[in-house]
Amino acid sequence: MIKKHNKAKAHKFGMVIDLDKCTGCGSCMVACMSENNVPFKENETNKKDSITWMHVYRLTNGKSFPDTEICYIPRPCMHCGGKGDHGHSPCVSVCPATATDYDYTTGIVSQIYTRCFGCRYCMAACPYHARYFNWWDPIWPSGMEKTLSPDVSPRMRGVVEKCSFCFHRYQAAKDTAYFEEREDITEDEYQTACAQACPANAIVFGDLNNSEHEVYKLVKPDPYHGGRPKEPKAFRLLERLGTNPKVYYISEREWVRKAGDNYVKGKEKDHKKHNTE
Template sequence: MIENKKAHKFGMVIDLDKCTGCGACMVSCMSENNVPFKEDESDKKLSITWMRVYKLTNGKSFPETEIAYLPRPCQHCGGIGDHGHSPCVSVCPATATDYGYDTGIVSQIYTRCFGCRYCMGACPYHARHFNWWDPKWPEGMENYLSPNVSPRMRGVVEKCSFCYHRYQLAREQAIVEDREIEEMEYQTACTTACPAGAIVFGDLNNPAHKVHQIVKPDPHPDPMNHKVVGKSRNPKVFRLLERLGTNPKVYYMSDREWVRKAGDNYLKGEWENVKTHHGASSSHG
């Protein structure tokens, strides 16, 4: 692992108790990053959605039914031990996807990708999408495309980049002015578009950033499980499939236990065993 004391580790917290499932994050993401769409979006296996909102339920009948919505971008995993060996990075034969040790962002370099889709198979979050066709924009819509993000050609894989182009613009301005990047200078499109304020984005390594204050990341790995790093010390905060040791930088927050339970995909009866052997908050900070 490359050591850099000044390295950023950008991440986000999504409050599932605030999320209304409106889909504004999905629309803003597509608009900001020139994500193509098809005339018939009914076949979701072929659609491309960097940010996808899932619906969760507690499985109980009315009047005890509860609903939660879970937005899922790329989790920007740090890999086992948080050494940068993300599941997708580790399997890419073309080095088309890489881990940025100075940002903690998992990149996707389209001009290197030749479409083997190993990364799609390796990603446990289904956060990657393959371009089966060249993008076609309705007449006049090409005028609304962002000049900061290149449209992707067919035959390559694409995914959420934490709006990396926004980071580049903020970094260039900060370099010119000989200073550090301010927290609000670099924010993802989904963060700024969320009407409920459910998404918080920032530098997990910076104690002054709100995302760090919410997550309270533990710098020391669990001695019983060295592969998990950056676990939250906030009992309301959890990460998806944390047991895998992928160490994602997208955290979720909820007051409801069943939501936290669903986030780690525990089977029936398994959650009780985990609480019995490791404590009620062991898997969720």
């Protein structure tokens, strides 16, 4: 693991999802599967062993009609910066073969499929269940293999895979910039498939280190607290674990923001303190 702490030029790609806009349509999931050659089974009844890099969870406020409210939470890989935001993500720090790595120039947690030997320790480490194991050989129905993206390698049986923030798109954007003799890429040049597919524009993607980018403006990440949002309506999932995710959520609804983390009984109001500490 060669660490490059080039803070001045380093990107920190992240995502902001407006949960009040999300309708739960699932376009992000479909776009992700198609973009990243995600394999599927003939029978997807058992959701605990089917692969969905982007997974939409449904939650309610638990109240009965007419006060029932529903919220959908799309959950890609959080690309955690880990404790202290030093790149010691829950998964990266445990992988015995360095098959998953933290890229200090982009903040993206990679997965090297040809190196993973399938011990699944990273899956045990990830509290978001963002990691998936290939329990079966990936098989596409005849003819469908022609629709596979040539930019993303399909994975073999017995390895773990997960959302890559469409890293191949970043590589393509960098190639273009290099060809055009530009030093860096622009915000719209690198967008994930889910962000582009969302019909409600609920998903915004960009560089959290760049104050010009929409993601930065929406959540105002605090670099002194591992990127914790300064924007009061924004939150990250399981903030208290110290995983420092790069996926932020926004909601006007307090119960939704509260659902982002766990609170000991009687101390539920703690979540309000999070953004003001």
